[in-house]
Amino acid sequence: MTAERGGGSGGAEEAIELLRALIREGCVNDGTPASGQEIRSVRVLQRFLADVIALEHVEAHVLESAPGRASLIVRVHGTDPAAPALGLLGHLDVVPVDPDGWTRNPFGGELIDGEIWGRGAVDMLYLTAAFACVLREVALAPTPPRGDLVLLAVADEEAGSSLGMHWLVREHSEIVRVTEALSESGGMRMGRHVAIEVAEKGSAGRRLVVQGKPGHASIPFGATSAAYRMGEVLQRLEEVMPAAQLGELWNAFVDARIDDPALAERLRDPVRLDAALPQLGGIAGYAHAVSRITISPTVVRAGSVHNVIPGSASIDLDIRTLPGTSDDEVDELLVAVLGPIADQVEIRHLHGWAATGSSPHTPLFASIMRAIAEVADAPTVPIMAAGGSDARVLRELGIPAYGFGLLAPGWSYERYREGVHGNDERIDVTSVELSMAALRRIVADRIG
Structure with missing residues (x-):
């Protein structure tokens, strides 16, 4: 039975609790240099990954582009220098809210009837939490991975990335080095297909x-x-x-x-x-x-x-x-x-x-397609996003990067867009479980 049909926990309890904690930090980025203050969410991730960061084969850096505008980079070193270095690229900032448009506290992180409510739940804290959880699993496994697995939990995506990924690749290129990456803007349903963003x-x-x-x-x-x-x-x-x-x-x-x-x-x-x-x-x-x-x-x-x-x-x-x-x-x-x-x-x-894109004919994209087929029994369709994401920064360097996710049936593109930057933003537990299940398969396939 696939995880999509099973409806079980899927080992996503930690990701759900981490997501709720990240929402509560309210790292709102209004475009001004002093907003965001992603250092708060960095501290949440540091506490969650404390046992991992202490390991000999794990390297962690907190990098501030401006006071409080922090990003956390955690690298689990692999055993084979020739193997891929897979980046899991998630941002920590969220867009502002109009509280009058919400029926619940936008920064409450409430879990109600199988849904986690809050600004950033869909864009993209659920994936950032999932990325951190899978990295933790890989780091604590008895056998180290073949390739590097790198969590890039970054600042300032919502205001153009000048204090986030652009600054990181310019000032700390070796610390953020990856050869391929997963990020946001994927997983919505297009008919019976699952959409994965390959361009924007x-x-x-x-x-x-x-x-x-x-x-x-x-x-x-x-x-x-x-x-x-x-x-x-x-x-x-x-x-x-x-x-x-x-x-x-x-x-x-x-x-x-x-x-x-x-x-x-x-x-x-x-x-x-x-x-x-x-x-x-x-x-x-x-x-x-x-x-x-x-x-x-x-x-x-x-x-x-x-x-x-x-x-x-x-x-x-x-x-x-x-x-x-x-x-x-x-x-x-x-x-x-x-x-x-x-x-x-x-x-x-x-x-x-400039517009950017990655080929849908890479080993990483093939891994994504296999994982989605195994977990959701669904084909994959490559799409172009109308908006922007941090993935473009990597694509500009020639690094394949894809918008990932595996949302539950019923999450059409329209529903996804309503949740991103909208009122009453929320993500369901099943979508977190499915994304975790697919992510584990991709990581095992690429660097396991």
Whole structure:
């Protein structure tokens, strides 16, 4: 009987209690350098792994990129230098909450009717806890592993990783050295398939700036409000949609998720795809996002006081790019979208990164597929994530990294996305058990 069908504890009790403890630390990252304070969760993990850290073949480091912005790296050394060094990459920070939107304490870590409630339960503390538990099991086993197993419990993922993985690979490259890795954004169900993230879109933030002629608001004649011109920009952004560009993962997504042959045929046609999106229900947003570059206006600025007509205005764009898209191509796309008003708009570059991906034809991905088949009796489908994760930092170094997880039946992609950054975030015990069972098989296969 598989673990999915069995419904037993699956040896996940420690992971569940560790998850609850991590939630209670409330390491909220609002993007400011002093927020997060992941050192609190690092201390929780240090206490949990105290007997492991004392072992001769285990190496542990607490690394702070700024006061309180700590990451914990624990390496169980293997016996074969030629064997893989498998990284288990989990972040410790969580996004802010609106307590009024929650029916339970978002930092209570309550276990109610088989579900653990709290900010970060899905994104991604349940996996961070599972990673720590499996590393502990490997470290305490009577026989050391063949390859290294490395827990990377890191800071600052939710704000772009500059105080987390980016800093770690730049300042402590040898300590965080791995040859392959598992991280977040996998395990949701796509039909009967289990989705594993092998790629994620890039980010190409832009600020569009327009100029007007300022004046006193009581005498508007002769002045030209930059706010009006920004209104024209917003109208163009709303009316003009980037065309679909179907990459190599698109057909796998359609095959896994769409049962209707006629609908599947329309989705494979870039010309007919957009008209078919409304028929996809809750998965339409994902399908739209991964089939094109997306442009989302997020911050609009014009003026500072009510009685002055603004002479300049700006709008920030969150632009998510497909693999192979260059910065020049993003700027060319914006010029095309703006059309006749493009020469009136200055395009400034904000922070960004390229789309990244790992091949689904590596030994690690093969291990993931075998583990999911054994535990869940389900095939695996490789997908691209619309958002970002720390896995991209490793992929940029040429290291294969995959978004892992094995969520319970019923955890569709839509349900997963509702839990990530949403109100009443929670994970069920069965999903923790299944993920633990699959993770143990992968670790044994790769470095056991």
